[in-house]
Amino acid sequence: MSEKGSGKGRLVADRRTSGRKPAAARKSATKKTPRKRSSKTARNPLARVILWVWSSFWRLIWVVTSRLALVAALVLAVLVGGVYVTLPDYAKLTDGRAQGSVTLYDRDGRVFAWRGDQFGGAVTADSVSPYLKNAVLATEDKRFYSHFGLSPRGIASAVRINLREGRGPLSGHGGSTITQQTAKLLCLGVEYDPEVWDTEAAYISDCRRSSLSRKAKEAIYALAMELKYSKDEILSIYLNRAYMGAGAFGAEAAAQRYFAKPASALNPSEAAIIAGLLTAPSSLAPTNDLDRSHARAATVLRLMEEQGFLTDTQAATARAQPATLSEAAERRTGGYFADWVMDTLPPFADIGSRQDVSIRTTLDPRLQRAAEGAMQEIFNTKVKAGSKAQAAIVIMSADGAVRAMVGGRKTGVSGVFNRATQARRQTGSAFKPFIYATALELGYSPYDTVVDEPFCMNIPGSGEWCPKNYTRNFSGRVTLIDALKRSLNIPAIKISEQVGRDLVARVATDFGIDSTLVDTPSLALGVSEASLLEMTGAFAGILNGGSSVAPYGVDNLTIKGDDEPLIGRRGGVGERVIREDAARELVFMLEKVVSEGTGTRARLPDREAAGKTGTSNEQRDAWFVGFTADYVAGVWMGYDDNTPLSGVTGGGLPAEIWHEAMVRAHQGLPPRPLPMIVPDRPVAEPAPQPVQRQQQQPQRRQQQRDPVAGFVDQLLRDIFGN
Known part of the structure; x- marks a missing residue:
């Protein structure tokens, strides 16, 4: 039985705390106690000072660096911003050239060279x-x-x-x-x-x-x-x-x-x-x-x-x-030619004008290849290895249009010395055609004679001068044809003095020899200087019937974007220098130089050619300049430092280069006869009489003005001699 009111409580388990302490105890337990310094640091004041200095140093570095970085960023931002506001629009920055450009086209309309930017x-x-x-x-x-x-x-x-x-x-x-x-x-x-x-x-x-x-x-x-x-x-x-x-x-x-x-x-x-x-x-x-x-x-x-x-x-x-x-x-053809064309442009049309220019030129790429190939062929096969001799070639039409130009042995180059246009050298006997051109203009006949004999002149201020022929031999009485084809010096001097060297100089100048010609009897021997381009242009005047030509390389020039030519043809046929009949007779005489005289190495296999050799004093320069019915070409050979050539005359390697170039240039072209007059031989050998310049010159000048009188005079001279 149960006992009520016994005073005993309920049988209830005590509240579990899971081992946790009471709150007051926990509060007391969680109080932090100061961490004790290591015994060394606590006991060593020096260590505490070093630690403080080290930490302070790095705090200072951080402060200074961050401040400097901020200042640098602000300065950089200012500088960048200053440049930013000056920058132009993007569209204005595409073309940054310092000069304009020139694009050169050959006679067929194909690009062959560029100049400028x-x-x-x-x-x-x-x-x-x-x-x-x-x-x-x-x-x-x-x-x-x-x-x-x-x-x-x-x-x-x-x-x-x-x-x-x-x-x-x-x-x-x-x-x-x-x-x-x-x-x-x-x-x-x-x-x-x-x-x-x-x-x-x-x-x-x-x-x-x-x-x-x-x-x-x-x-x-x-x-x-x-x-x-x-x-x-x-x-x-x-x-x-x-x-x-x-x-x-x-x-x-x-x-x-x-x-x-x-x-x-x-x-x-x-x-x-x-x-x-x-x-x-x-x-x-x-x-x-x-x-x-x-x-x-x-x-x-x-x-x-x-x-x-x-x-x-x-x-x-x-x-x-x-x-x-x-x-x-x-x-890469026509570098010398392109350089020459650029040198001829007026200031308002060259690259310095900052305009883009297109130029249609006279260059014939086929003839340019012919000239370059001839140069390389002769130097590779006929010139001894190691020779420093140079050469230049110019080919042009009878109206002065330059078709090809090589200014040195090295082809396919540009921006180098151009011996065809920049070198002025003694012309030697290549000058003699202008003497005979003057004589023919004044009424002389190619069959007129002159005595090739020992000859001396007293030159005021210089004393006695006794020129010699190249061979040191004398041929006696010779016709003008023989004197030219054999390149005899004595006859050339005599004729020059008889017709007047002032007139010879004038004829040469009118034909395009732009040099100052010496006023001494040695003028007849080519002691004056000329460029190959000038000489070739002068012979072009003989081919075209006696009118001067100005060699040219520009047919027209246009500014990019404008079809209207700014510049037309710069050069061509100019004024008449000698009568057409006189020029045709001179062509006949020059043909004899190639077929029978000093220029036989230039003889072409399938067509008539005419030209003249030239060798300057001490063989420093050798020339051959001549033409066919289609083209005129000139070749010069020598050393840049005027060293004499060894065994080279105008009738040698220059004539061979000319021959090689012209054979290549005429490939595929039908032969055409030279425009020459073959004069009638005199009925009887004229008696040797000196030609008196004072008596003959007025009469022959009148003949130039009066064709009928000239015909009568020629007839009388054929019958009765000089």
């Missing part, structure tokens, strides 16, 4: 071939689309390479991004000022220099460009302004210059050639060294493959099929 037109990063865009990125700046205008990693790598190779940190590899390179191409916004720089070349050199301060300015300019323009706009400026060799500025000009196609149509191998030019445009230009250009292109293709711009198949195909130059770029 070529700019084919503005392109964009999207309009060029994607292969070209990717090739430029692969070689110049593979992180272009991810950086902010500068590449610290690229700069550090370039400095490391430069130091390892023994150069200064900023010499050699620059580590520049495309943005920085574009900033340099823009000359950091500084325009050319003639009062600051003597020449534009000095200005450009200053823009390209490397120094620490220049690099800093370049970086600021690059940052401003990144804020102002998009990435594609910066790349487009770069593609338009970069120099790519051979006078080409920009991708479009380079594509047209080397491959005759737009930049949008470039294939991988062609794009690799152009992108490879950016490191060294002059030395890597394919027109300068195609093998070296191909080697650089192979490197570009490898980089494109490694960076995923080309598949393995595309890269292999491009390497197996390297780019080939266009026909115009491959030929």
Whole structure:
């Protein structure tokens, strides 16, 4: 039974605390007790001081650095902002040439040369071939689309390479991004000022220099460009302004210059050639060294493959099929001719005018190849190895239109000394046709005679002068035909003095010899100087019937975008110098030089030719100038330093070069007779009588004015002699 009220409580378990202490106990237990310092530090005041100084130093460094960084950021922002507001619109930055361009076309309308700064037109990063865009990125700046205008990693790598190779940190590899390179191409916004720089070349050199301060300015300019323009706009400026060799500025000009196609149509191998030019445009230009250009292109293709711009198949195909130059770029003909044409342009039409000019010229590429081939053939087969002798060739039409020009032994070059136009040398016996032209004009007959004999003259101020023939022999009485074809000196001097050397000088000058001719009896021996172009032009006047010609190479000149010619033909046939009959008789005499006289090595196998040999004093110069019914050609040979030629006369190697050139030039042309008059032989040998200039000259001048009187006079002379 139960016991109620027994006083015992319920059988309930005590409240579990899970081992937790009472709240008061817990509060007391969780109170932190100060952590005791290590016994060493607590006992060592010096250690406490060092620890305080060290922590204070780093706090100071952090404060100073953060403040300086903030100040530097603010200064940089101000500098970048200052440049930013000066940057022009993107459209104004595509064409950055210092001068205009000249494109030269041959007589058939094909491009054969370029001069000045070529700019084919503005392109964009999207309009060029994607292969070209990717090739430029692969070689110049593979992180272009991810950086902010500068590449610290690229700069550090370039400095490391430069130091390892023994150069200064900023010499050699620059580590520049495309943005920085574009900033340099823009000359950091500084325009050319003639009062600051003597020449534009000095200005450009200053823009390209490397120094620490220049690099800093370049970086600021690059940052401003990144804020102002998009990435594609910066790349487009770069593609338009970069120099790519051979006078080409920009991708479009380079594509047209080397491959005759737009930049949008470039294939991988062609794009690799152009992108490879950016490191060294002059030395890597394919027109300068195609093998070296191909080697650089192979490197570009490898980089494109490694960076995923080309598949393995595309890269292999491009390497197996390297780019080939266009026909115009491959030929590289007419360099001397192009240089001469550029020298003849008026100031308002040359490259200094900053205009783009197109010139239609008189150059015949077939004849140019003939002249170059003749030069190479003779020097390779007839001139001893190691000889420093030079030669020049000019071929022109009878109206003075220059069809071919070679200014030295080395062909396919430009910007070098042109011996056809710039060298003025003694003409020697090549001058004698102008003596006989004067005599024929005054009424002499080719069959008139003169005595070849020992001869002396007393020259006031110089004493006695006794000239000799080249052979040191004398032939007695000879006709003018024989005197010319055998190049006899004594008869030439006598005739020159009889007709008047002043008249001889005038005839030569009127025919185009633009030199100051000496007023001494030695004029007849060709001691005066002339250029090969002048001499060839003078002989063209003989071929065309006695009228002077001004050699010319320009048919018309137009400014790009304007079809109306700014300049027409600059040269051609001028005023009459001698009568047409006199010129035709002189052609007959010059034909005898080639067929029977000193110029037989120039004789052509299938057509008539006429010309004159010439050898100057001490054999320093050798000439042959002559013509067919179709073309006039002149050849000069000698040393640049006036060293005498060894065993070479005008009738030797120059005549052989002339022969070789004219055989090639006339291939495929039907033979045509020379425009000459064959004079009648006199009925009887005229009695030897001296020609009196004072008595004959007025009569013969009257004959020039009165053809009937001339005919009567000639008839009487044929019957009764001189």
